[in-house]
Amino acid sequence: MPDQARAPLALRALARRLARPEAPTFDLELLDGSVHRMGLGDRPAFRIALRSPRGWQALLSMDETRIGEAYMHGDLDFSGDLLAALDLRRVLSDRHPLASIWRFVQPWLLGDARADKTWVPQHYDYGNDFYFAFLDRKFRLYSQALYRSQDDSLEEAAQNKLDWILDACRLEAGQHVLDVGGGWGSFAGYAGSRGVDVTMLTISREQYAYLSEWCATHTLPGRSTVVYESIFDYAPAERYDAIVLLGVMEHLPNYPALFRKFEALLKRGGRLYMDFAAGRRKFDVSAFTYRYIFPGDHTPVVLPELLAAANRTALEPITLHNDRHSYFLTLQAWARNLEAAHEELAARFGERVYRLFQIYLWAGAHLHREGGLESYRVLFQKSRDLPCAEIGFSASP
Numbered sequence: 001m002p003d004q005a006r007a008p009l010a011l012r013a014l015a016r017r018l019a020r021p022e023a024p025t026f027d028l029e030l031l032d033g034s035v036h037r038m039g040l041g042d043r044p045a046f047r048i049a050l051r052s053p054r055g056w057q058a059l060l061s062m063d064e065t066r067i068g069e070a071y072m073h074g075d076l077d078f079s080g081d082l083l084a085a086l087d088l089r090r091v092l093s094d095r096h097p098l099a100s101i102w103r104f105v106q107p108w109l110l111g112d113a114r115a116d117k118t119w120v121p122q123h124y125d126y127g128n129d130f131y132f133a134f135l136d137r138k139f140r141l142y143s144q145a146l147y148r149s150q151d152d153s154l155e156e157a158a159q160n161k162l163d164w165i166l167d168a169c170r171l172e173a174g175q176h177v178l179d180v181g182g183g184w185g186s187f188a189g190y191a192g193s194r195g196v197d198v199t200m201l202t203i204s205r206e207q208y209a210y211l212s213e214w215c216a217t218h219t220l221p222g223r224s225t226v227v228y229e230s231i232f233d234y235a236p237a238e239r240y241d242a243i244v245l246l247g248v249m250e251h252l253p254n255y256p257a258l259f260r261k262f263e264a265l266l267k268r269g270g271r272l273y274m275d276f277a278a279g280r281r282k283f284d285v286s287a288f289t290y291r292y293i294f295p296g297d298h299t300p301v302v303l304p305e306l307l308a309a310a311n312r313t314a315l316e317p318i319t320l321h322n323d324r325h326s327y328f329l330t331l332q333a334w335a336r337n338l339e340a341a342h343e344e345l346a347a348r349f350g351e352r353v354y355r356l357f358q359i360y361l362w363a364g365a366h367l368h369r370e371g372g373l374e375s376y377r378v379l380f381q382k383s384r385d386l387p388c389a390e391i392g393f394s395a396s397p
Helices: 007-018 053-061 064-072 082-091 097-110 112-124 128-132 154-168 186-192 205-217 255-265 287-293 303-311 324-340 342-349 351-370
Strands: 026-029 035-038 046-050 076-080 176-180 197-202 224-228 240-246 266-278 315-322 374-382
Touching (some): 007 035, 007 053, 046 053, 053 076, 064 076, 064 351, 076 082, 082 351, 128 342, 154 186, 154 266, 186 240, 197 205, 205 224, 255 266, 255 303, 287 351, 303 315, 303 374, 324 342, 324 351, 324 374, 342 351
Parallel strands (some): 176 197, 176 240, 197 224
Antiparallel strands (some): 046 076, 266 374, 315 374
């Protein structure tokens, strides 16, 4: 912290920078215990408490990555409404050009498949029990649930989503589906209970071990198998009745190559389902996100580019639904579940990992609430040379 002579000057400078209509009002607790009101309002929505000189320097920098790092490492604390605290992003900077460039160099050097196998597990391999603490208890679905109303439980909304996919893909007993990024078997278990065979692809070692044991110990009407492989390198002899991707497209930004692969893997008339977070600009994510949450070239999907890639194949779009509010409610439910398990998770996995995911989940909820991120379900069919893809598609939204 600056010495006593300079501290008031730094504090006044910070207060001036935060005296803007778009900045939230909050209380700032300094290292000496004194509390100062920041912002133009009368009622603070949250409090920031400094715990070390590093926390003070991070806050003075007005850099969102440095502030996030300071919170993650315990150099400052937030209390109160964390969604309101994330309104600070409106007045913070996030300029880290060299770090941003490096994440695009690696796929060029390694290729998409090798880069994915390096990056993707860094998000999913913290330990299965960590994720199970905040996902829905029934299906462990790690993509947006589908809320019919604000009163739906997370488990009800997850089942709504799985029901919708089965209906939209017209899946029946005996058909075979490729689940790209199988997660913890949420789709495979639900579809398998209805007699649908599912092959799951994953490049997470933790998930592969979990799914291998799950497939060996669960007997369902449908057959479930798991393969450790990237979608780009996967080359089965058979073709599938449907392909599903639940919250995976953000990891696969090479849309033209991906849709060529989907076209090759689908039977004539087969359906392709995907859901994802979306944005208006590709790779428009914060430095904190690509450093700590989703390393590499992870990006919200850009819908026009996705549809343009599909347009160069035999895949025809059938329906599209906006799920932005459902994703907000999902992330909010996950964040609350995480916070309810704080003591256990911090003891088992460390306070740093707990705080990292707390930032990630609430920041995602904030972006979906404010419109910084969008969310969609999209359904395609391999329809070229068929007279009609659908007459009055009837799956309810």
